[in-house]
Amino acid sequence: MTHKFFTRLCLVPLIAVIAAFFVLPMLRVIVVGGSGDMGLHAYAAIILEPRFRATLINTLVLASVTTALSLAIATIAGLFLQRHRFPGRALLVAMLTFPLAFPGVVVGFMIILLAGRQGLIGALSLPLAGEKWVFAYSMQGLLLGYLYFSIPRVILTIMAAIEKLDPSLEEAARALGAGPWAVHRDVILPALMPAFIASGAIAFATAMGAFGTAFTLATNINVLPMLIYTEFTLSANIAMAAALSVGLGLVAWAALALARAFSGGTVAAAG
Amino acid sequence: MTNLRNRLIFSGQFVFTLLVAAFLIVPALLSMLAGVTVNYFTGIRSGLTLQWVIQVWELYADTIARSFVIALAALAVTLVVGVPAAYALHVRGGRFARIVEEIITLPLAVPGLAIALALLLTYGGFSDFRRSWLFILAGHVVFTMPFMVRSVMAVFSAIDVKTLDEGAASLGASPWRRFRDVIVPNAKPGILAGSLMVVTLSLGEFNLTWMLHTPLTKTLPVGLADSYASMRLEVASAYTLVFFVMIIPLLVAMQIYADSCGRKTARR
Numbered sequence: 316m317t318h319k320f321f322t323r324l325c326l327v328p329l330i331a332v333i334a335a336f337f338v339l340p341m342l343r344v345i346v347v348g349g350s351g352d353m354g355l356h357a358y359a360a361i362i363l364e365p366r367f368r369a370t371l372i373n374t375l376v377l378a379s380v381t382t383a384l385s386l387a388i389a390t391i392a393g394l395f396l397q398r399h400r401f402p403g404r405a406l407l408v409a410m411l412t413f414p415l416a417f418p419g420v421v422v423g424f425m426i427i428l429l430a431g432r433q434g435l436i437g438a439l440s441l442p443l444a445g446e447k448w449v450f451a452y453s454m455q456g457l458l459l460g461y462l463y464f465s466i467p468r469v470i471l472t473i474m475a476a477i478e479k480l481d482p483s484l485e486e487a488a489r490a491l492g493a494g495p496w497a498v499h500r501d502v503i504l505p506a507l508m509p510a511f512i513a514s515g516a517i518a519f520a521t522a523m524g525a526f527g528t529a530f531t532l533a534t535n536i537n538v539l540p541m542l543i544y545t546e547f548t549l550s551a552n553i554a555m556a557a558a559l560s561v562g563l564g565l566v567a568w569a570a571l572a573l574a575r576a577f578s579g580g581t582v583a584a585a586g
Numbered sequence: 587m588t589n590l591r592n593r594l595i596f597s598g599q600f601v602f603t604l605l606v607a608a609f610l611i612v613p614a615l616l617s618m619l620a621g622v623t624v625n626y627f628t629g630i631r632s633g634l635t636l637q638w639v640i641q642v643w644e645l646y647a648d649t650i651a652r653s654f655v656i657a658l659a660a661l662a663v664t665l666v667v668g669v670p671a672a673y674a675l676h677v678r679g680g681r682f683a684r685i686v687e688e689i690i691t692l693p694l695a696v697p698g699l700a701i702a703l704a705l706l707l708t709y710g711g712f713s714d715f716r717r718s719w720l721f722i723l724a725g726h727v728v729f730t731m732p733f734m735v736r737s738v739m740a741v742f743s744a745i746d747v748k749t750l751d752e753g754a755a756s757l758g759a760s761p762w763r764r765f766r767d768v769i770v771p772n773a774k775p776g777i778l779a780g781s782l783m784v785v786t787l788s789l790g791e792f793n794l795t796w797m798l799h800t801p802l803t804k805t806l807p808v809g810l811a812d813s814y815a816s817m818r819l820e821v822a823s824a825y826t827l828v829f830f831v832m833i834i835p836l837l838v839a840m841q842i843y844a845d846s847c848g849r850k851t852a853r854r
Contacts (some may be wrong), residue, residue, distance in 0.1 A: 321761035322674040326686065329671035332663070333690050333731070336724045340704030341696070347707050392606050395599035409841070410607040414614070416837055418790040420811045424826060425613035428620070433627060433819060435616060463610065495595075524697025527792040527807075531814050540699050540793075547703065547797075557707065560700035568695040 344557045351554020360555070361562045367542070371562075374539040377458060378522035382515050385465040389514070390507070393473040415467045419527020426451045426460045426532060457536050460528040465518040476510030509578040516574030520567040539563050614830070621824035638824035646825060649809035656719060656805060657788035660726040664734040664784050669777060672738035673769050676747065691732045698793030701728060706797060719803045725794040730787050734780035741776030779843060786836045
């Protein structure tokens with residue numbers, strides 16, 4: 316048996332599994348999306364039909380806001396944690412990355428415990444502000460949930476990038492008379508840009524496709540994954556659900572592909 | 587003056603970081619506490635109990651067992667299929683290998699809901715397959731495969747696998763013996779890291795599984811969604827507590843492992 320033949324043999328099971336359970340099914344979705352009552356117009360309907368367009372815009376805005384806020388929060392906390400050594404620092408880092416493997420449903424439940432009808436925030440706001448703040452089931456609650464699963468992912472990448480920063484650049488800038496703001500604006504933040512793009516794309520793609528959190532918080536929150544789910548199960552509009560899935564997949568994939576083109580590294584989303 | 591300002595900036599950042607950590611950790615602690623509290627509404631003074639955990643065990647033990655079976659099966663498939671493939675992709679290189687790698691990584695970008703819909707539309711008609719837990723396994727394998735392949739490939743690009751392989755070949759070892767006795771032992775760190783990822787992700791997978799499950803093939807996260815919608819808060823919390831107990835050791839293992847690997851590469 317030649318080596319070349321052996322390596323070819325090694326690839327056969329992988330190609331078989333991925334072809335059968337991913338490539339062929341995805342091609343089928345694309346075909347089904349264009350073969351409903353509307354035909355190929357189902358794809359145009361994602362943008363032309365007001366109800367779908369509103370949901371698409373809603374989801375894009377929510378994912379963008381989540382990304383921007385996660386990046387800002389992770390940068391402030393990440394810079395602090397990498398610049399200072401103090402007792403309890405390791406514990407703090409562990410706490411910030413702990414929810415990394417939580418499924419979306421569990422994140423939704425965390426938000427219910429924080430801002431639901433029996434939630435902590437309501438219990439604290441009642442004596443302090445005179446009213447019970449309950450917002451778990453609104454857009455704010457959903458945003459909070461998205462932040463909950465984005466922050467740990469983003470903070471890991473950003474902290475790793477901060478660790479690799481060249482301290483001599485900063486020293487040089489300071490020696491040349493730059494103040495702390497100028498150093499951050501002109502040296503540190505530009506050097507972190509690849510990490511911002513990479514982790515921002517992951518946060519964005521994950522937020523676009525997140526289903527579990529919206530599902531748990533339920534009620535009438537309009538995001539794309541929930542729309543696909545209701546089109547498929549409640550309205551039995553399978554072609555439209557397929558077309559919307561293709562659209563959602565394309566947006567998420569494009570975000571990651573663009574980020575990769577800009578930052579050069581490999582970028583992937585999960586969850 | 588600058589000293590005071592520095593101290594102010596330090597305290598401000600410290601408080602901010604603490605608040606973020608609290609936002610992430612407090613609800614998890616609340617749910618653990620609620621799972622062992624007699625009545626969450628009255629609070630901790632109503633007393634501690636294990637009755638909710640026991641109730642969860644009676645109601646959902648099958649989902650917990652099924653989740654473990656699926657996670658271990660996904661691990662077995664990704665090991666058997668993914669490790670040889672990672673080796674082949676690394677040594678072959680070239681355009682074909684890049685395209686294959688690109689395609690198997692796609693499930694990380696495509697939302698789980700879309701993959702589940704694709705599987706349903708393609709295999710929904712095969713009712714025996716559709717009704718068995720193997721249907722869920724197919725989804726989990728697609729979703730976790732890239733983590734195994736990439737983490738093994740990362741090790742191959744860190745060590746000089748080609749020289750090792752050629753050395754063994756010059757001593758007359760067959761390709762299969764080289765793979766078994768030289769490649770796999772050297773890939774161990776990547777295999778271990780990939781395995782931890784696969785099991786953790788499979789245990790917590792919801793987006794795919796919710797679409798693929800039947801009433802007889804519920805997994806733990808599916809049961810969790812069920813309990814959040816229909817059970818009292820204490821039972822839902824106790825169930826979440828069970829999930830945390832399963833997942834936290836895996837997370838800790840991953841952390842410790844990543845730390846020790848990081849230190850090793852730093853020493854090099």
